[in-house]
Amino acid sequence: MLSYPRTHTGGGRDRTLTEPPTNGEDEFRVDVERIRFSPYFTRLSAVTQVIPQAGSGTIVHNRLTHSLKVSAVARSIAVGFRDANDSTRAIIRELGGCDPVVVQAAAAAHDLGHPPFGHLGEQVLDRVARNRLGLPDGFEGNAQTFRILTALDSCDATPRGLNLTKAVRAAVLKYPWTRNEWRALPPRPAEELPRGVGTDAASGALKFSAYSIDALEMADVLAVFPKIGQHQQTLECSVMDIADDIAYSVHDLDDFYRAGVLQYTSVSAELNGWLAAQSDLAALDDAELRVRRPGHSLEAAWRKVQQKDAWIADADAFRNSVERVTTDLVEGLLTIPYDGGLEADRAVSAFTRRWIDRLKGSIRVEREPNIRSGHVRLSRQAWHDVVVLKFVHTRFVLDRSDLAVYQRGQARVIEALADGFHTWLNDPADAARAPRRLLDSVEAATEEYRGLLDAAPEYFTAAGVGTGASDIVQLGQSRAVVDYIASFTDAQAMSVATLISGTSDNLWESGRSL
Template sequence: MDTSDSTRMATAAPTAALARRIPESTPERADGAFRVDLERIRFSPYFSRLSAVTQVIPQAGSGTVIHNRLTHSLKVTAVARSIAVALRDSDDDTKRIITELGGCDHVVAQAASAAHDLGHPPFGHLGEQVLDRLARERLGLADGFEGNAQTFRILTTLDNSEVSEHGLNLTAAVRAAVLKYPWARDEWRDEADVPADRLPRGVGIDRANGALKYSAYLLNAAEMAEVRSAYPRIGANQQTIECSVMDVADDIAYSVHDLDDFYRAGVLQHTTVAAELETWLTRQRELAELDQATLLATLRTPGHSLEWAWRRTAQKDGWITDEGEFRDAVIRVRDGLVEGLLAVPFDGGVAAERRVAAFTRHWIDRLKASIAVEREPDVRSSHVRLTQDAWHDVVVLKFVHTRFVLDRPDLTIYQRGQARVLESLVEGFHAWLTDPDDVARAPRRLLDSVESTIESYSELQRSGTHIGGDVVRLGRARAVIDYIASFTDAQAMSAAALLGGTSDRLWDDGRSL
């Protein structure tokens, strides 16, 4: 056994509350309980499903070099473990802060990292946005759909284990560690006057529909509050230490590893990326004088999008942003990405793969070694965060993602087609469940989910909670969303073809529904 695995972290010393399960299980050592959690997550069908769910670029036609949600999750797990182990060996002041706040067990951080994307639906973030809109506007679910809330729902309700019909019966520590946005959607619905720089990261600016990002639906809000009660020193809108480790690891993996994909796929081009970064660096003072209307009207002009990204970042995160640090980060990304990796087109050869490996290793090592721990973090930060320089690096790397990949018209066309697939699935399955002559022939898993979810809403209503509608309608709607969100990309396409009557592959397409 790896000695670093078997050595208890000096700052961890989990209490009985952190190792608590629902219902209570046979008492175990906390580290053993956490390892059981990690194994249950890794053996879950929701985890293996991630191998066929889009990360950013669809794998179809791009080969196995492109990341999917599973490979991304595995890399987040590796980075999180490295950060957590480094915290174990940190200075005494840092260890005291971590101990006061509930500890940092590297197995808990690994488990949370393995689980953090379980709730992502087909087609990546596009699928998340579309299902949220459909859940609210077509099905009348006020709390819509959100990948993080879906993750918590899977772990606590939808998945099952040998000892629990509903949920994996995980410890409080691991359940708390997946709560990246530890509030329900409607908690921020009436906070319209709070400025963006005083809102927790993820709440969003437009709060007419509540928080943009959140970690529990109404059905699971009570359990979210219950597991957070095991951490009395953690503030109301703050992550646990292990959760913030997972969150930082997610940022690192996303900002670095996805660039590998874009380079391999030929999406990132040296000329266009270089023009954007170099123009901003050489014309920074001139661009800073542009009024907002002019800037927004000319975002396709080299340098203008980066200037807009800087302004938005400074407006939201004044607690950490610094113009000089941002400029230094742009220079580091230019030197490492543009003049390094992108200077030679990817040709699939050994030399090209070694360049990718060297680029990835340099940035991963730099970022995971740039960790700060705070007892009283800013409302937009966490107890564990990146240092100021590394934080700016990630901002610039994410900008490259958005500007040169996510905003591409060819990707947008593809995504509009995926959105129509999800629309047809929501309408098709919901219509099936409301057809009294044919509802009995709906997929068994979907019917079981409807029955269970209706009962959950009924229990909430009996407890005096305002659920905002008829229990049958809400239960049916949430079950439809749960069902579709559990599909892989291919299953979503196949199911849409079957419901639309355009498939001639009945048994192949329908066997997994």
């Protein structure tokens, strides 16, 4: 089998602290096991992926099952590179290699930072962190993942972080920048911004992989990949990111079908409506597009794709993808109502396998990728396939009003937790009785901010925050509150929120601990 020797100093195996020899055991395999045995990994079984498991049994993915499937897809892609042509293998070697175990570890870890309640929880915790707790870089699930691996979790080798190899730490950096560094960069058109930054980079990136408090750690990790350009993922990270896209776009549709959320009539009307009236819809102004009219939402989605990703967007490829999804999903899978029987289970399993195999077989490796892409990407046609699958996901699940009502309640839970713990820590008469883990976290985060101020005060300038002693204490306290809330499962968040808001009369419930 072909392996990819690493060309950068340290081989990507440098750990923060030196450890005893592993008796020949591969160091990357040690990283995989540390991640899998982490309590942060275990908690993912009780964190929502998109729709809650409650009432749906085991048919709906949670963050843990999603992570396991991403890991399997990512490893399969990396192993497949061994059969690539000479040119592709040369690019892979030049860029630092693509070890299947590194990819597997990164995929297992990629969602560790997700807070309770899926992406809704992420958005609300970010807003609360910035607007109520005074954290300029707020909250971001990817940045929280990096923070868990490097500071919040622990192992026998170090009390702070898992002491993972640099290759694995770099492979989770899907958005290798901080939120605030974009404020100092010259404005660019949306099509010239990396995916995830957002359209208003002057106010900070929407997606990022490290908070300011962890920025030096990120820079140190990326320094061992000299062939990877600024704001680009490592090759192993690109594979993990692609695998996440594949699993997200396919397995989530699996969930929605099994849960009865995707309905033939509505999905068919939208996709077939666009196919039948494509020319007429293209002639409409943006203001004339109406969400409730068949085909209009898909036309609006296509225009956004053209605007942001003109480098790959293609009208014929998009139509081909709409036709393919219509044939296989709408006129195929959705014509078999899910009743839990063998026929329905076989149908959804076959649909999932076909699409995953198709997307895995459409991988491309590029030495000089577009700024909106990575070194590893999907082919043009497969890229459009994922766009259409994600559209179905967004239009017929995430935009549902019944889900919105449920999520508004979840948002109140996050807000209650943040307000409750922040108020508690600032109550001089009672702060000492706050949960021990939270108090320890406040102390550790405050020390981290002090260390950052000594080593790189420019991060405070970029964020526009003060550097006085009280400012540092407040930052440490706020970051600790966010870290604490983000570590809850869905059920823990709801239970603790009722306690701290005074709406529960159950003091000691079985198995609950702060």
